[in-house]
Amino acid sequence: MNPRAQTSLQNSSGDLLADRRYAYAEACLSEGDAEGAAEMAEQALEIAPRYAAAWFLLGRAREARHLATADVAHHHAALRAYGNALDLDPHDELGARLRLVQIGEGAALGAISPAYIRALFDGYAPRFERHLVGELQYRGPELLVRALDGLDGARADFGDVIDLGCGTGLVGEALNGRTRTLTGIDISPGMLTEAARRRRYDRxxxxxxxxxxxxxxxxxxxxVIAADVFIYVGGLSPVMAETARILRPTGLVAFTVQWNPDGGLVLGADARYAHGTRYLRRLADEAGLDMLGLEPAVIRRERGSEVPARVVLLRKPGPPAP
Known part of the structure; x- marks a missing residue:
């Protein structure tokens, strides 16, 4: 799934001629003409030098030229362009920080900004399920519920449930009729609009x-449940600490992660975080949660290949025996 690839980064510069140059640059890049894209983006920036989207597009074009030629000058030009885009867009709706990290500049943790995720999924919301479920064969909610039902003493009713990154409400659908209350949290108002239409959530x-x-x-x-959400979060310690705090004794945490076989936390070339066994076990220990399950899974496909993942189940310890 790459919603950004299907979402225009266009936002008007305020100058019609600059906007046209930008549109030409986008068209060139989509057709594989990175040099033409760079030239058109630079022309747009001559007219509107504070046009953040054009700086970002120039970075993409120079990055593509570097990949094609190995000319380090293009690499440095991409760094400068992304840096300028970030200066003009400090909330980083465009994702310049992520692109910088991917080409070797900056720390992986925090590379994906909340503003980027909000913009990404607001544009993606209307076609989210059609693409994710229909084309990528996404099964995260189904696999999470199956794993919960496989626990000893599995519950018919999951009680008071919080769905982290609820998106359009696929988890709510999978839990239908099995909650006392269901709360969905998401950064994208577009996604929440879609979730509200399902009428599965109390909040x-x-x-x-x-x-x-x-x-x-x-x-x-x-x-607390999170289906294919932590691929955009990365460092999970703050989320898990708060999750452990709000859980009742013997309460459960169920989530999926993209799998990192090296054991730690990495930001992959696909612009998603992957988590490994070592990281997840340390995360559970730090939060004071017991690891119940860490099972291999395939929750979606990408470019015709299965994306390796894990279904993770944790439990908050109960009160000490008298």
Missing amino acids: LIEGDLVPILRGEKQDSADL
């Missing part, structure tokens, strides 16, 4: 996961 909350979880009461949830 839908827009915003970043950690601040919202901090506002939830301690010992107020029986299950």
Whole structure:
């Protein structure tokens, strides 16, 4: 799944001629003419030097030229272009920080900004399910519910549930009729609009996961679930600490991750985070949660290939025996 590839980065410069040059640059790049794209983007920037989207597009074009020629000058030009885009777009809706990390500049953690994710999925929301489920054969919610049902003493009713990164509500659909209350959290208002149409959620909350979880009461949830969300989060310690706080004793956490066989946390070439066994076990220990399951899974396909993943189940310990 690469929603950004299907979403235009266009936002008007305020100058019609600059906007036309930008549109020509986009067309050139989509047709594989990176040099032409760079030339058109530079012409747009001569007219509108504070046009963040044109700087970002120039970075993409110079990055493509570097890949094609190995000329280090194109690499440095891409770094400068992405840096200028980030200066003009400090919330990083365009994803310049992510592109910088991918070409070797900056730290992987925090590379994917909340503003980028919001813009990405707002544009993706209307076709999200058709693409994800229909084309990529996404099965995350189904596999999570199956794993929960496979636990000893599995519950028919999951109680008070919080769905992290609920998107259009696929988890809500998978849990239909098996919750006392269901809360969905997502950063994208477009996704929440789609989720509201399902009428499965008692609450839908827009915003970043950690601040919202901090506002939830301690010992107020029986299950916290996250399907294919942590691929955009990376470092999970703050999320898991708040999750452990709001869980009732014996409460469960169920989530999927893209798999990193090297054991740690990495940002892959596909612009998604992957988590390995070593990282996940340390995460559970730090949060005071017991690891119940870490099972191999395929939750979607990408370019015709299965994307390796894991279904992770954690439990908050119960009260000590008297």
